[in-house]
Amino acid sequence: MRSVAIVTTSRADFGIYIPIVKELEKSKILNYFFIVTGSHLSPNYGYTIREIEKEKFKIGEKGEILLSSDTPSSTVKSMALALNFFADVFTRRKIDLLLVLGDRFEMHSAALAALPFNIPVAHIHGGELTYGAIDDSLRHSITKLSHLHFVATEEYRKRIIQLGENPENVIVSGAPSLDNLNFVKILSKKEIEKKLDIALEANFLIATLHPETVGGESNGKNAKILFDALEEFDYQVVVTAPNADPQNSEIRKVIYDFAHNNRKIKVFENLGTQLYFSLMNYASAMVGNSSSGILEAASFNLPVVNIGDRQKGRTRNKNIIDCPFDKRKIVDALKKATGKKFKDSIKDCKNIYVKGNASKIIVKNLEKYLSKGVNVRKEFYDLKVGDRVK
Template sequence: MRKILIASVGRSDYGIYRQIMDRIDASPELEYSLLVSGAHLTEVGRTIDEIRSDGRPIAVEIPLSETSADQASMTKATGQVIVALADYFSRCRPDILMVLGDRFEMFAVAAAAVPFNIPIAHIHGGELSFGAIDDVFRHAITKMAHLHFAATEDYARRIIRMGEEPWRVTVSGAPALDNVRLASLPSRKELEERFGLSLAVKPLLVTFHPVTRQPSEVEEQIAALLSALGRFDVPVVFTAPNADAGGAVIRRHIGEFVSVHRDSYLIENFGALNYLAMLREAVAVVGNSSSGLIEAPSFKVPTVNIGDRQKGRTRAANVIDVPAEPEEIFRGVQTALSEPFRRSLKNMINPYGDGHAAERIVNVLERVELDERLIAKGFYDEPSIT
């Protein structure tokens, strides 16, 4: 059987992989195991416990030092991943390595595989997020990867414009939407009991990550968000920030907000299916997470997208873009809560796909020839337009 090593470095990508892993399990041609690193192995959230409780096979764990303090810690962690995988790939060589997105840990995983000529399959290439250094890592992974699974036609065309041969590129759609279509999501009551929430009134679901191209502004940005939120008499459910530099500052401010505001909560880790159920229950999404652009449209939920972190991504009609300023955020949330805006989303189509990404991805993994043509990448020059 063809062995697929799937790299997972945090709660977000693990949830996206869920239906892909299930479909590989059902394939007579493929088997998979997980390379687990990054935030999965930190004490906060401890999301590797979710992987273990799901019974997913783990091939290798790579613990990292703390990365939310400053930029140097992220660089050091990148090196730790590469060194650890030099040893692992010397012993165990998968047939295909699967990576996703734009995290610095994912970049390190892909870079470690290059000297071993391991075919790399990349999900969510071709996208833009100008406000984050992740933008650089995503495009670097594209140039290291041998197979590309793009969420939209526009993103696929961008991958080809980067010189990737068209036969390597598949428009799969966003795999997270497969969970929306297929997964059995917990009920409102189950969410309340599991996380100690009160959801009788629909809450704002808030996720705010560091904007890594603007490290000096993190304190000002989170203060602006919390200032705006404090003006609404609506429950607020925060999810924890990611492990980038500045995350500790955001976490501290959110903790202070929750300690003095009734009907506000900080949940370290919902898990993929619980988070989707929270999207279903939310009155609006607020912050700068990609989930507000990719998953939220499937639930017809408004998204107030703050600042530059998601700048450049395709948007559905649910997205209200605002700068990281208190008054602008306040007005954006007002719009999201208004009935006319909410009614306008009734017939909205999610531009990120139809919920059949996993079958398209696994079909390619089963059929692609693992030969010299796959490994020895050429550079595709698009025909000139005259």
């Protein structure tokens, strides 16, 4: 059996991994275990390792690397702690392949630490763009540290080849998180209310706001603009708390201040995949800057008001309304998103990120890659001047 170590750092990437792990458990040649770190182990972010334990997935290693502060300095120090942690893991473990996902700094530390150990890295969700976050640079850097690439769309495949990666190792899998729709049971409204201990109104919004980490000196101000607009719009709002990016505390303070003074704002640190998908199924619209609005909401025909630059660069489905941090424009965008005309226009929205079997594609190609013998030496794939990426 070949050993695949899966790095998970937060509630967000774990939800994406679930269908992949279910496929890995069927494999006759691959064995897996999770390396758990990041916000999973922080009480401040809901101690979400419990979600992994609840699924009874195999946890092989866990390590605390997040400092309590959310400054740029503390982020760099957390990256250094992560490098030390992964160095220790890779020293004591035999790992045939490291599986990483997305663009978190913890993921980057894992991929970077694997380099001196000659551990091949497979990367999911490369080739994407997010101009409003440092994640953009981290994602492309992880691409160069990786040997096998699973991308969501053909456009992203071409971008990775532009970065000098061999086309044979760049596979369009679609977004694996959407495979969850094949087996996650959508809860009824009453079941949601019981689990969350709230009464859902007929019209409610889902809101998530993460920090903009490139030129994002005004994250607190931006959060206030959004919640001022939400108060004026006067829908019930189910809020999921921001991630562990730098300056997230500024956003958190605004959220909890507004929630304290407005009974229509309900805040949850972590919902998990089933509750989150169930809420998306019944919500009137989604608002904020979460990648789930870009990748997953279209599968629920859910209108999304995407605010600011955090997701700027990602390919859009037609359910997205882009909007700057401007109170009046946010209110107007929400009116449009919840209006009958726009809702009718996205009734048959086809999600461009759906392949239908992303997890099977990923696991099949992991098996193929590890079966043929691994060469960790990479050569830069040059495009000649005037060449079009195929």
